[in-house]
Amino acid sequence: MAGHVAESASLRGCVSGGGSDPPPIKIDLLCQVIDNFGDAGICWRLARQLDAEIGARVTLWIDQTEILRPWLHQAPAVRVVDSARLRDERPEGDLLIAAIGAELPPLLRRHVGEHRLPWIRYEYLTAEPWVDGCHALPSIKPTDGAIEWYFTPGFTPASGGLLRERDLFTRQAAFGARAAAQWRLQHGLQGRPGSLRVCLFGYAGKPLAHLIEGFGRLAQPVDVFIARSLHQALGSPAGQDQMRVWPHDWLDQDDFDRLLWSSDVNLVRGEESWVRAQWAGHPMIWQPYQQADDAHHVKLQAFLDRLLENAAPDDADVVRRMMWSMSGRGDCAQILPSFVSRLPWLRPLYTRWRGHLAGQTSLMNRLSAFMRDQLQFRV
Secondary structure (H helix, E strand, O other), X not given: OOXXXXXXXXXXXXXXXXXXXXXXXXXXXXXXXXXXXXXXXXXXXXXXHHHHHHOOEEEEEXXXXXXXXXXXXXXXXXXXXXXXXHHOOOOOOOEEEEEOOOOOOHHHHHHHHHHOOOEEEEOOOXXXXXXXXXXXXXXXXXXXXXXXEEEOOOOOOOOOOOOOOOOHHHHHHHOOHHHHHHHHHHOOOOXXXXXXXXXXXXXXXXXXXXXXXXXXXXXXXXXXXXXXXXHHHOOOOOOEOOEEEEEEOOOOXXXXXXXXXXXXXXXXXXXXXXXXXXXXXXXXXXXXXXXXXXXXXXXXXXXXXXXXXXXXXXXXHHHHHHHXXXXXXXXXXXXXXXXXXXXXXXXXXXXXXXXXXXXXXXXXXXXXXXXHHOOOEEO
């Protein structure tokens, strides 16, 4: 896949007067949890990559530290701290990243203004066209002259791009059929030979419950893999006819990737799992986070317009109807048989989409260049 082979970045410290080996840059990453594992997952993956690929010393300030406890082994160098401490103490980093709506407490806000601390507002991901015009723009605060820089992830070269590790496709290619079968067996998700393997990681509610019923009515074997907590939230639905349900324990981010790679169809939600399903390259259904003003419908429409821009009419129609039904418009169980019957044609569509995205520069490389060019940190 073009675009991912030669990616490398090593952001080591601020521009300073001499010395060929400056100290690592220190980054404070602020996370305010709204959608439970969604916001925490985005920030954790960002922190991991800042550590592993840029060589930064990262302190992740988060208001629900317990969420990340099962994942800390993935990046032991990342310091995770309760953000409540920011009410009384100031961070000592060279750069502040406030992620996806996190607000700065008053003491930190004053510190940013007084010391002109470089401040990046890391936004939510959306496929909407306005992203290209807002990415990398500064916002000067009139009260103290502090500058907030907007960094907006997106699907075009003019945006901030998508998070992906430098070795993602190498790891994915090495995870062949035998490795996938062994991994599923280790996690109690062996399934059955020849079945349709489905990963369900949506939001608990009527659409998802109805979708499970729809899988149970298909005229073929189906193995549904679902997180145990989500399974319980849905009332612990049992298998029926040719469908079997396989609840699993909570997975860390690397094992969740392996689950997506191991499945034939992936239903995902929010932002973090949405991006990972696109990198998996298998047919996927996205269930965006529901918002009171139906803003998620705008986001879904924008994504579908990009994903299906060059798709065959029949493929585009069934994908649109399937995803809209998971957002409350249409009967997902009724649409499901058509979606499943077209999987042989849909697989190349999603593979091409992944290739299109892989041909673009990764978010971490764009962020590194942004820090170097706009904020004058040494690369």
